[in-house]
Amino acid sequence: MLDSIRPKKSTIYLYLLIPVALFIFTVFFPLVSALVYSFFEWKSGPNKIFNGIANYKQLFADQVFWASFGHNLYLVAACIIGQIGIAFILVLFANSRLAKCQTIHRTFGFFPSTISAVCIGMIWSMVYHNKYGILNWFIINVLGRPEWAKVWLNDTKNIMLYVSIPLIWQYIGYYMVIMFSAIAGIDKSIFESAEIDGATGFQTAVHITLPLIRNTLLVCLTLCIAGNMKAFDNIYTMTAGGPGYSSMVMAMYGYKVSFEQSNLGYGSTISVAIFVLSLAVIGGSQWLVKRATRRMEV
């Protein structure tokens, strides 16, 4: 702390006024107002009628909302396995002495994560398109199996899988680079001595690399969970939650209720629920991970 120069209090508060006021106005004020409006019946007109906990009752009985929450959890699980899992394996490969052109792989692999989710969604809509899509073209012309081709994004049963693939693909390179920088920070002599002791690549990966980059993996896990609880852009561009509600996620549902059905009261209730549930999932997973790793250490 700075004690030799003591700036005037008024100077400090003058400097802080704009950022703090801005932050409170755009972040905390809306949160509080959402909490208030969540107790009102308000169909976007001028009339707001207090209706107690009716919105919350509706929310608890709202199967679409809970299905959306389930879809968010599905995305979280799919991306933990897909992004972090695949990224970890690819990093091990890229780290091997046999791998060539690592810089190119890094540059190319990281690229999709810098593109807007809207573009990614549009590109993958093209990939999935039944007539002009790359996927069906590949199945018909390369694999020679026209019976496997289908209208991918109309498949209610597997739609969540299809919308999660672009998400996974977009961020594999991102997690790869994070893990790679963690591995680069490990003392090289550890790997050398493991090699001299005759450890296989697999053993080194599980018993040396994995524990040593554990903290980085936890960061990736947190990023992954937080990122997928707020999934919106991809879904909006690719399916808008459809067909029906089969790929609906929480943010998308809140948007639909508030702006397409003009139900801002219930939309506010959903917003409060998104807030609480996202925090619960992120906090809960942190707690679980901490417990699990503590047990490992003992």
Added chain:
Amino acid sequence: MQKSEMTAVRQTSPVGKAIGTVLINLVLWIFSLSCIFPLVWMFYSSFKEKRAFNADIVGLPKVWDPVNYVKILSNKDYHLWQSMWNSLRTTGISIILIVLLSFIVGYILARVRFKLNRPLYLMFLMGMLIPIHSLLVPIYVVFKDANLLDKWYTLLFPYVSFGLPMGIFLTEGYVKGIPVALEEAASIDGAGFSRSLWTIIFPLCRPILVTIAIIQIFGCWNEFSFALVLMNDVNLQTVPLALTQFKGQFASDYPKQMAAMLITMAPIVIMYFAFNGQIIKGMVAGAVKG
């Protein structure tokens, strides 16, 4: 990326090593080519006419015809130039504000002892944990009451506010690593608080401020959901919004969609391939420390 001394395949036999080399490099190439393929495919396909594309979706164009670009850029109804300009303005001003304000707040929280130091620190920390998509609807409601929807500066509010917490914590951590002696010496030489803040500390913090700017440039240029909710005026739309309209208008004209996407991606793509080393480093630093 420097090579580490780690081996995934042990040197058992030359044949085993050869197979390992092929396998590892094959997997890596499949992955990284899949990441770049869409860009290449969109690039050459955007020079095809709709009919030519529909007849053969992967082949190279027989005639390289820029007609899609000409049509998109010359037709004012598509608002592509306008949306590029809107995105550029919003992103530019947001970045400047995020960097300056994060610097001020981060520095004060790191160095100045005053009553509200801890409460403010906690407030911005909470800001980082708040799931911002729960704000999508509430922010619309508040901005509507405040008559702040559909203004050229509307999006600055959320973009700057959401960028602040990470910026503040990155600066705060960085400033703590600078020896206090520097400011003490400055104050002995008669420099006041503001003077030492801007002439001594600000230049020293350049690396971390560049990192913050890099992270936020991509975030602001690509941001979609808040723009969707807060901006209805077509003349004020940012790039991602304009693209979703394109998708609706040209549902079956893929080459046109591709041309539009490539135009709007161009600034980001060029920047990325020119500075990817620093960009990747900055994004990773932000992700891990933030």
